[in-house]
Amino acid sequence: MDLSRPNRSPWRRLTLIASLLTCGICQASGQIFISPDSLTGIERFRTILTLENIPEDVLEYSWYRDMDNSTENMIFSYKPPNTRHPGPLYTGRENVTRAGSLVIRRSALNDTGYYTVVVDTGNGTQRATGWLEILKLESDPGISANASASAGVLVEGMDSVVAKCLTNSSNIRWYVNSVPTSGNNRMTISLDGKTLVIHRVSRYDHSLQCAIEDFPEILQRSEEIPLRVAYGPDYVSLRTQPDVFNGVLTAVTGSTVKLKCTCFSRPEPKYHWIHNGSLLSVSEENMTLPTLSWEQMGSYRCIVENPETQLAFYREVTIQPPRPLPAVHREFSISGSLVLLLIILATLGSAFICGMLVYTLIIFCSIGGTGHKSSWQTSP
Structure with a gap:
């Protein structure tokens, strides 16, 4: 079993181009193939060798290490719907899905090599081979800043922060307060993405962090630098x-x-x-x-x-202390309007009284005259 990888990059590029062309031909002719996108894995992560163009009447999937599908090179076989058999090269980390893809858990660097799958159908067998390369994940990026919690205190609205992401990667993300940022009128990110400058630091700037994403869905973060803003x-x-x-x-x-x-x-x-x-x-x-x-x-x-x-x-x-209350002089006074009102009332009252007296006198005189006349007419 030969696990050595091709060591000439031009040969690898030609092989990849040939594989892509072959896959296109295979897909057109109904031949199974291993997806080129699945031929790269990351150490300590799960790797799935995806099988494409699968026929419907599959009786058994068998996976092998190397390009030889001999019995001693078999990793795992699967017969739908539930029959599974490990082979001599089974490590306990491999499995085959219902779609025939090979799953390798906790991929290791020595998993790099050729993999061959044989698909048994009712009309015969089909075979596909691909080169899997397990890449070593680089260490998490480092971070440095001119104003960390140990470096001193920043003054709001006056000081600036210059932070650097220590990595060789070009796929860099910056996080302020654990929230991704792409820069704004107060923050500037350099063209290579490795330097973040916060102008006029704010009291709401609590922490800085950078991350790299060299592989899809694998985000490697640096340590978080706390900021002390006065x-x-x-x-x-x-x-x-x-x-x-x-x-x-x-x-x-x-x-x-x-x-x-x-x-x-x-x-x-x-x-x-x-x-x-x-x-x-x-x-x-x-x-x-x-x-x-x-x-x-x-x-x-x-x-x-x-x-x-x-x-x-x-x-x-x-x-x-409370101020003393001013003395109050009580005086009796009547306003002009009240005086006028009293005069009017007095005048009206006098007129009323006089009227009543005249009325009474008239009534009295009328009664007295009538009495004398009656008495004169009846005398002899």
């Missing part, structure tokens, strides 16, 4: 209890006042508190005045500082 402080705010109105916190002496300074920052910022221009010893985001005194009244300033970005921001609040 940003902030952003959105600095000063929260208080009691609440602030127009920058003023009103509280009585003896009460409890709480101040809390918050922001978004990486790394954690440093806090400084200033009271009426004097630096306090408090270095945390929270400050509590459990029993407010007159001496603690006044202006408070919270300063938030990020030593990595060299940025600092502050917020202020003024604590003061």
Whole structure:
């Protein structure tokens, strides 16, 4: 059994061209053949030698190593639908599918060589041979960057990252935050694909990775490089209890006042508190005045500082006691419109009363005159 491979590449190219031409002739004439696309495998991966142009009345598939289909070279035979027989060269990694293809699990470099299949049909036998080459998978690519987690801290919007994929392959993919990227207005990839530049690094850039795909569906990834990006402080705010109105916190002496300074920052910022221009010893985001005194009244300033970005921001609040209520002088006064209304009502009331008096007098006089006249007419 000769497992040596042809060592002259021109001969191999001519053989491949001849195989392709032969396969085309075989396909046209109904002859079985091994697909040329299946004649390359990868070490440690599954390899399938695909059988093409299979007739319908197959009684048995038999696979052999080398170009000789002698009994001692047989790997495996399969009789549809369920009869399988291993041969002398069976290693426990081979199998034959229902379509007659040979499957080799965990392919090894010494699997390289000629393979022959014999197909027994009701009308005779057909035979096909192909050269299988198992390629050694290159090691995973390496990666380097000028700003890894161990190299230092990047500042958002100021620093850039230059990463290199250490490989001889030309089929390179880049991943930022485990998501493939092909470049944008903030990221640039070199023409050979080996260098990725991130301009104006962002707080959302967490990791870098490159990968190569020299063989279909086999993606070899480098290690993942974490990025440390410093940003902030952003959105600095000063929260208080009691609440602030127009920058003023009103509280009585003896009460409890709480101040809390918050922001978004990486790394954690440093806090400084200033009271009426004097630096306090408090270095945390929270400050509590459990029993407010007159001496603690006044202006408070919270300063938030990020030593990595060299940025600092502050917020202020003024604590003061409640203001005394102004004195209220109660005076009785009547508006002009009300005076006019009262005059009208008085006039109307007087007219009404006078009218009633005249009406009553008229009624009284009428009754009195009638009584005297009746009394005069009846006297003798």
